Amino acid sequence: MEKKTVLEAKSIHKYFYNPTKAEVLKGLSFSIKAGEFVSVVGKSGCGKSTLLYILSTMDTDYKGELWIDGEPMRKSSPTYLSRIRNEKIGFVFQFHYLLNEFTALENVMIPGLKLGKYSKQELEHKAMEKLRIFDMADHATKKANQLSGGQKQRVAIARALINDPLIIMGDEPSGNLDKKNSDIVFGIFQELAKEFHQTLLIVTHDPDFAAGTDRTITMEDGKILDE
Amino acid sequence: MKFQLIFDIAKALLIARWKQTLVAAVGVTFSITMFVALLGFMNGLNNLLDGLILNRSPHVRFFNEIKPNPDQPIEGFYGEGMNIIRSIKPSGGLLKIHNGGAILENLKNDPRVLGVAPKISLQVFYNVGNIDITGVINGIDVQAERSLFAFEDYVTEGNAEDLENISNSIILGKGAADRMLANIGDVIQATTASGDRFRLRVVGYYQSGLQDLDNVQSYASISTAQKMLGEPSNYMTDIQVKLNDFDQSPAFAREMGPIFGTQAEDIQMANAQFETGSDIRNMISYAVGITLLIVSGFGIYNILNMMIYEKMDTIAILKAIGFSGLDVKGIFMTIAIGIGIFGGGIGLFLGYLLSMGIDQVPFETEALPTVKTFPVSYDPKYYIIGGVFSLLTTFLAGYLPARKASSIDPVEIIRGK
Ligand SMILES: Nc1ncnc2c1ncn2[C@@H]1O[C@H](COP(=O)(O)OP(=O)(O)OP(=O)(O)O)[C@@H](O)[C@H]1O
Ligand SMILES: [Mg+2]
Numbered sequence: 001m002e003k004k005t006v007l008e009a010k011s012i013h014k015y016f017y018n019p020t021k022a023e024v025l026k027g028l029s030f031s032i033k034a035g036e037f038v039s040v041v042g043k044s045g046c047g048k049s050t051l052l053y054i055l056s057t058m059d060t061d062y063k064g065e066l067w068i069d070g071e072p073m074r075k076s077s078p079t080y081l082s083r084i085r086n087e088k089i090g091f092v093f094q095f096h097y098l099l100n101e102f103t104a105l106e107n108v109m110i111p112g113l114k115l116g117k118y119s120k121q122e123l124e125h126k127a128m129e130k131l132r133i134f135d136m137a138d139h140a141t142k143k144a145n146q147l148s149g150g151q152k153q154r155v156a157i158a159r160a161l162i163n164d165p166l167i168i169m170g171d172e173p174s175g176n177l178d179k180k181n182s183d184i185v186f187g188i189f190q191e192l193a194k195e196f197h198q199t200l201l202i203v204t205h206d207p208d209f210a211a212g213t214d215r216t217i218t219m220e221d222g223k224i225l226d227e
Numbered sequence: 228m229k230f231q232l233i234f235d236i237a238k239a240l241l242i243a244r245w246k247q248t249l250v251a252a253v254g255v256t257f258s259i260t261m262f263v264a265l266l267g268f269m270n271g272l273n274n275l276l277d278g279l280i281l282n283r284s285p286h287v288r289f290f291n292e293i294k295p296n297p298d299q300p301i302e303g304f305y306g307e308g309m310n311i312i313r314s315i316k317p318s319g320g321l322l323k324i325h326n327g328g329a330i331l332e333n334l335k336n337d338p339r340v341l342g343v344a345p346k347i348s349l350q351v352f353y354n355v356g357n358i359d360i361t362g363v364i365n366g367i368d369v370q371a372e373r374s375l376f377a378f379e380d381y382v383t384e385g386n387a388e389d390l391e392n393i394s395n396s397i398i399l400g401k402g403a404a405d406r407m408l409a410n411i412g413d414v415i416q417a418t419t420a421s422g423d424r425f426r427l428r429v430v431g432y433y434q435s436g437l438q439d440l441d442n443v444q445s446y447a448s449i450s451t452a453q454k455m456l457g458e459p460s461n462y463m464t465d466i467q468v469k470l471n472d473f474d475q476s477p478a479f480a481r482e483m484g485p486i487f488g489t490q491a492e493d494i495q496m497a498n499a500q501f502e503t504g505s506d507i508r509n510m511i512s513y514a515v516g517i518t519l520l521i522v523s524g525f526g527i528y529n530i531l532n533m534m535i536y537e538k539m540d541t542i543a544i545l546k547a548i549g550f551s552g553l554d555v556k557g558i559f560m561t562i563a564i565g566i567g568i569f570g571g572g573i574g575l576f577l578g579y580l581l582s583m584g585i586d587q588v589p590f591e592t593e594a595l596p597t598v599k600t601f602p603v604s605y606d607p608k609y610y611i612i613g614g615v616f617s618l619l620t621t622f623l624a625g626y627l628p629a630r631k632a633s634s635i636d637p638v639e640i641i642r643g644k
Contacts, residue, residue: 049642053638053641053642056547058546058547058637058638058641059638078551078552079551079552079553082546082549082550082551082552082554083549083551084549085547085548085549086548086549086550087549091547091548093547093641097540097543097544097547097641098544099239099541099544099545100243101236101239101240101242101243101541102239110232110236110548111548111549113232114229114232114548114549114550114554115549116229159548
């Protein structure tokens with residue numbers, strides 16, 4: 001059976017106008033199928049982050065076409081895109097973007113509460129389960145700013161998973177961690193891909209990391225070099 | 228469900244910055260406190276001053292005025308116009324209201340009328356040693372005066388009832404009594420315009436708070452006045468009417484004056500200026516109250532702006548995990564309105580306490596014998612206005628920052644790290 005296409009990008013162009021007009025993405029096209037673990041590599045400044053912001057629907061100022069789960073994103077309203085992000089995309093940043101006003105558990109629950117598919121009790125149960133997978137259950141009631149960097153990143157990954165997203169995107173999710181912690185994060189992604197058939201698109205600088213994924217997209221100067 | 232989440236996030240942000248929030252709320256509290264107390268105080272004063280006139284005055288007064296005869300003979304020859312030869316002088320006996328008894332009955336049966344009080348005004352000289360002091364004695368129906376005009380409130384010494392119980396008695400204006408050195412129980416002499424002398428027993432003092440009045444006006448029962456004038460018991464010079472609806476007085480005066488064949492003066496004609504005074508005092512207190520609220524509005528605006536600046540990351544994360552601009556706006560509007568409800572609610576309560584405090588402050592003045600402490604109005608109207616205004620200012624103050632927060636671009640924040 002042919003695997004479903006989760007994400008498809010067609011000749012994505014991106015320009016920055018400040019300070020001068022510069023074409024950062026020069027017509028990128030590729031697609032990702034369900035269950036694939038894809039990594040994106042390339043030199044610093046080649047446009048990896050820029051691409052990821054477009055794919056995650058946060059940046060809407062680009063040329064080209066983008067489909068997620070078969071739906072065109074190009075003409076959708078900002079509110080609809082918010083819903084897509086909430087429901088279908090889990091995002092993990094390089095810096096541990098957690099809400100410091102809330103506990104680890106609450107941070108994981110919030111996207112679920114926003115989606116409103118499950119009751120608060122069910123979500124609490126679900127969130128606890130995710131935290132347990134990443135060995136973070138003991139820290140569930142700590143405020144986000146009481147956690148170490150590696151712990152924060154694990155909570156962030158748990159949060160990305162809470163709505164069972166179609167795809168998880170990460171922009172150097174282990175880039176800010178030491179070797180031990182980045183190995184843990186990498187192990188988590190491996191496990192998600194293998195055991196849960198989670199679709200993943202991860203930007204990385206680490207060649208070892210890239211080597212362990214199903215497919216590596218190499219970028220250079222705003223273009224895809226080879227697949 | 229969704230609002231619950233927005234509310235929870237707003238609450239968490241508020242608690243995380245509770246000191247700043249408190250400062251903003253205290254600003255609102257202070258201005259609402261002052262607003263409510265100020266308006267209550269101003270209006271207490273207004274009501275008192277209005278009452279000074281309103282409670283003492285009939286809504287409509289029927290009387291006969293001494294006027295030249297309207298039918299001047301020259302007009303018979305030359306018609307209306309600028310005829311400057313006028314010869315027929317006022318004739319006597321015009322002060323009496325004809326058919327007074329019938330008019331009283333008629334008015335009492337009118338459904339618009341709350342009460343009627345007949346009155347006789349008579350000019351007298353009080354004989355004090357060699358000197359005569361001019362004065363006016365009002366012959367009144369004590370019961371009616373009491374129920375309609377709170378007459379006994381202004382009898383500062385003695386008993387209003389005694390006018391009816393003791394024959395030939397008088398309640399002297401305080402000013403007149405002081406000049407005559409007349410104590411309660413003393414007997415004074417008065418001479419009427421027609422030259423008859425009467426001995427009257429002083430049973431009390433009258434003090435209205437209006438000096439000019441207290442120097443001249445004194446009160447006797449209507450039958451005493453009739454006796455002094457040598458008139459029968461249906462004689463009266465004034466009929467005072469209180470209506471159920473104050474605002475109907477001009478219409479009522481216009482309608483009934485010609486029917487009774489008398490002059491009819493309504494209270495609004497007689498005191499045209501007093502409404503203006505209250506209106507201006509009201510305007511000033513609203514202006515001060517609203518100014519305070521606007522200042523506190525700027526406080527909220529500042530603090531929300533600061534909070535948004537500090538919480539850029541939070542806003543970016545919320546947007547990245549699927550909150551829309553509208554949700555973010557809702558969060559910050561909830562914070563603003565939360566400050567408004569909290570600060571305003573406490574402000575209303577403190578305003579009430581402050582009003583009660585002002586109410587306790589002694590305020591005794593010669594001019595206002597019935598007032599012992601500062602007058603304060605507790606009209607719920609001002610509390611409602613204060614509450615609505617606090618919500619309105621916080622809403623307006625929150626709107627711009629909230630809109631700014633909703634339009635924050637998460638990419639910019641995330642890339643900026
Ligand atoms: N807001 C912006 N305005 C102008 N130029 C920008 C802006 N954001 C990024 N750029 C430029 O676009 C190019 C691509 O940036 P991007 O952040 O996508 O690179 P990257 O591949 O993620 O690099 P790194 O590996 O260092 O994170 C860079 O040359 C950068 O200077
Ligand atoms: Mg980057």
